[in-house]
Amino acid sequence: MRVYNTLTRSKEEFVPRRADAVAMYVCGPTVYNHIHIGNARTFLSFDVIRRYLEWRGFDVSFVRNITDVDDKIINRAREEQVTAPEIAAKYTAAFHEAMERLGVKAPTYEPYATQTIDEMIEMIERLIEKGNAYESGGDVYFAVRSFDGYGKLSGRDVDDMRSGARIEVGDLKRDPLDFALWKSAKPGEPFWTSPWGDGRPGWHLECSVMSTGHLGETFDIHGGGVDLVFPHHENEIAQAEADTGAPFARYWLHGGMLQINSEKMSKSLGNFMLLKDVLGTFPAPIVRLFMLQTHYRSPLDYSEERLAAAVKSYERIETAVRNARAVAEGAAADGAGASASSADESSLAEALVAAPEDARARFIEAMDDDFNTAGALAVVFDQVRLVNSFLDQIGSGRGAGYSDLLKAIIDTMLDLLRVLGITFAEGEDGYPVEVVDLAAQLAGYGGGDTREAVDALLASRAAARTDKNWGLADAVRDGLAGLGFVVEDTAQGARVIYRGQS
Numbered sequence: 001m002r003v004y005n006t007l008t009r010s011k012e013e014f015v016p017r018r019a020d021a022v023a024m025y026v027c028g029p030t031v032y033n034h035i036h037i038g039n040a041r042t043f044l045s046f047d048v049i050r051r052y053l054e055w056r057g058f059d060v061s062f063v064r065n066i067t068d069v070d071d072k073i074i075n076r077a078r079e080e081q082v083t084a085p086e087i088a089a090k091y092t093a094a095f096h097e098a099m100e101r102l103g104v105k106a107p108t109y110e111p112y113a114t115q116t117i118d119e120m121i122e123m124i125e126r127l128i129e130k131g132n133a134y135e136s137g138g139d140v141y142f143a144v145r146s147f148d149g150y151g152k153l154s155g156r157d158v159d160d161m162r163s164g165a166r167i168e169v170g171d172l173k174r175d176p177l178d179f180a181l182w183k184s185a186k187p188g189e190p191f192w193t194s195p196w197g198d199g200r201p202g203w204h205l206e207c208s209v210m211s212t213g214h215l216g217e218t219f220d221i222h223g224g225g226v227d228l229v230f231p232h233h234e235n236e237i238a239q240a241e242a243d244t245g246a247p248f249a250r251y252w253l254h255g256g257m258l259q260i261n262s263e264k265m266s267k268s269l270g271n272f273m274l275l276k277d278v279l280g281t282f283p284a285p286i287v288r289l290f291m292l293q294t295h296y297r298s299p300l301d302y303s304e305e306r307l308a309a310a311v312k313s314y315e316r317i318e319t320a321v322r323n324a325r326a327v328a329e330g331a332a333a334d335g336a337g338a339s340a341s342s343a344d345e346s347s348l349a350e351a352l353v354a355a356p357e358d359a360r361a362r363f364i365e366a367m368d369d370d371f372n373t374a375g376a377l378a379v380v381f382d383q384v385r386l387v388n389s390f391l392d393q394i395g396s397g398r399g400a401g402y403s404d405l406l407k408a409i410i411d412t413m414l415d416l417l418r419v420l421g422i423t424f425a426e427g428e429d430g431y432p433v434e435v436v437d438l439a440a441q442l443a444g445y446g447g448g449d450t451r452e453a454v455d456a457l458l459a460s461r462a463a464a465r466t467d468k469n470w471g472l473a474d475a476v477r478d479g480l481a482g483l484g485f486v487v488e489d490t491a492q493g494a495r496v497i498y499r500g501q502s
């Protein structure tokens with residue numbers, strides 16, 4: 001397996017410290033707002049990396065922190081006229097909910113900054129003792145000059161950086177490059193008591209403490225968006241390595257930015273879409289398909305058209321699975337063509353025999369190459385094409401003899417997609433029971449059958465539209481969307497596609 005390591009600026013053979021285990025850390029969110037889909041992309045990329053490593057048999061310890069004390073949280077609390085801990089609690093819960101909806105697995109450990117203050121104070125004390133940090137007016141700063149390796153991750157030279165920087169009047173730093181490990185509290189801010197007075201930790205420090213605290217002084221993978229390389233990750237290395245004297249993370253993996261019109265999506269630029277809103281229109285498997293069709297390190301432009309294309313791709317897979325299952329179970333495939341010559345049929349059948357093994361091998365080859373999810377998905381779409389042409393060839397009602405072959409290839413496809421966290425509802429009986437309650441509320445439905453409930457809802461929506469009762473029509477559509485259904489208006493009337501709840 002090869003991974004691109006920002007530290008060495010090259011693709012390297014991935015050799016974890018232990019042959020059967022991987023310890024990885026990913027910087028978590030600052031909980032002051034709902035996350036946008038740019039943040040979501042980074043969390044999704046590392047979710048897929050983790051899932052793949054687990055699928056390949058590694059025991060993965062995955063740590064992702066919650067930054068629950070920060071200027072942005074304090075400012076937001078002022079705006080909403082509540083306390084900072086209330087803001088942090090609200091958006092931590094929202095973050096967890098959004099991650100669950102997107103199908104991102106919960107981390108093995110999820111440390112909170114505010115619950116790790118003692119350990120942070122201890123690290124600062126050790127850094128002061130070693131001469132890597134100094135107190136100044138109630139703040140504590142890391143002395144960048146005291147750490148030889150500073151700049152090695154971002155490829156910056158301390159002397160170059162220094163020539164552009166200057167000490168501001170009233171600055172408590174000795175050197176403009178130094179950064180805060182501890183900040184004294186201003187009136188009205190949350191604070192903790194420390195040997196340097198009341199204050200709170202700096203953001204960079206948190207990650208050094210929480211990662212080494214759970215994974216040890218040296219661990220395998222450190223991840224985050226490429227926007228964090230400097231100064232955040234550079235500072236994490238300086239703090240941790242100055243403290244322990246041991247190498248910190250061995251492989252640094254950085255995700256490319258999600259962009260809108262070639263500009264980074266960010267809260268500060270105001271060009272963001274919240275994950276929870278996007279998931280209201282496009283269910284998790286669609287968002288995942290859209291994002292994973294681009295390599296995690298490349299920039300990705302957000303576009304509704306590409307999300308709509310992902311809907312089509314998803315449906316292509318779904319249709320192939322449904323048709324293949326129907327044929328495997330002896331029923332006729334929808335729209336399957338006339339039977340072809342048996343020579344064509346048998347050569348296709350041969351390809352089908354080899355398909356599951358072949359797909360698995362090519363999927364691994366793609367993913368082993370720095371987690372090339374775009375290549376991995378291409379393998380799945382090749383299988384879809386293969387299944388479709390086979391179904392075309394054998395025509396109606398002649399699939400019984402190929403039942404096991406078709407099942408094997410479908411199972412492999414779904415298995416590989418599951419590694420990417422892309423799941424499919426298992427047919428019509430898999431409708432969620434909540435749809436019955438929804439139909440009772442909005443369509444006066446009195447039965448208990450999920451399929452009938454959906455029909456009743458669609459009938460109620462159609463009637464509401466005829467009456468120009470847009471409120472009810474929208475409520476039906478939104479209610480269905482909340483349960484994982486997408487309503488599509490076709491020439492024959494409305495129908496639902498069930499994409500499943502993530």
Ligand code: AMP
Binds near residue numbers: 226257
């Ligand atoms: P933050 O809460 O701002 O610290 O960001 C949480 C994570 O989202 C970090 O790993 C960032 O690198 C990442 N991130 C922020 N903006 C984007 C973006 N536009 N595209 C991809 N990742 C992003």
Ligand code: ZN
Binds near residue numbers: 028
């Ligand atoms: Zn971090």
